[in-house]
Amino acid sequence: MKRSTSTVLAFVTFTVIGSCASAQDDPKATEQWEPVPRVVTPGAKDHAPPSDAVVLFDGRDLAGWEASKDHSPARWKVHDGVVTVDKTSGNIQTRRRFRDYQLHLEWQIPKDITGEGQGRGNSGLFLASTGPGDEGYEIQIMDSFENKTYVNGQAASIYKQAAPLVNAARRPGEWQTYDVVWTAPVFAADGSVKSPAYVTLFHNGVLVQNHTELAGETFYIGKPKYKAYADAPIKLQAHGDHSQPISFRNIWVRPLD
Secondary structure (H helix, E strand, C coil), X not given: CCCCHHHHHHHHHHHHHHHHHHHXXXXXXXXXXXXXXXXXXXXXXXXXXXXXXXEEXXXXXXXXXXXXXXXXXXXXXXXXXXXXXXXXXCCEEECCCECCEEEEEEEECCCCCCCCHHHCCEEEEEEEECCCCCCEEEEEEECCCCCCCCHHHCCCCECCCECCCCXXXXXXXCEEEEEEEEECCEECCCCCEEECCEEEEEECCEEEEEEEXXXXXXXXXXXXXXXXXXXXXXXXXXXXXXXXXXXXXXXXXXXCC
């Protein structure tokens, strides 16, 4: 039997509408089964490294670190499961280089710290070290418990760029944590910025930088600016102030690229 064109169109339209209605009513239509995420075993405690982490400091030695100025072995003092800044040795950085990552780091200001402002327990976490000195992208480390200074230079600030959302500092002598998600900048072949760097930071479990966009590298004098790089070490600063040195422990990183 010969069907009219209008009959065929009506049949097709009814079939399509029926299929759409069926898909909308079927919860399985929006289920995704592949690819299956790989298994990562969390640490036994919240601060412990998960199974896919690269442990940068485990309390025993600085085998994974080097002096930033000349790439010689790092000479900060390792004792009692922690490492303490040695200002005479300068900054240290990881031997391994990274791009995007998740980082956990714990730090402690001495209980009997003296001084004020920027001279009261000063160090820095450089998320990407692009030179032997203080070049790179810095999160400030210092005593910000009842210690006034410029807000884009207090603890958990992106130094000279972005103040933390809140001040979550603990008292000197207590251990503090940084949990960082670092999204490295991407550069074009000519060195121009294709996409900027971003930082998310939790200080002692409190969100203090929420996917903050960086304007470039850290500078003590002058505005931040970008310099093209592919990958870079993570650096800890030996600041030149006269206060007692800061200690670190339990440092691990999960590469995300």
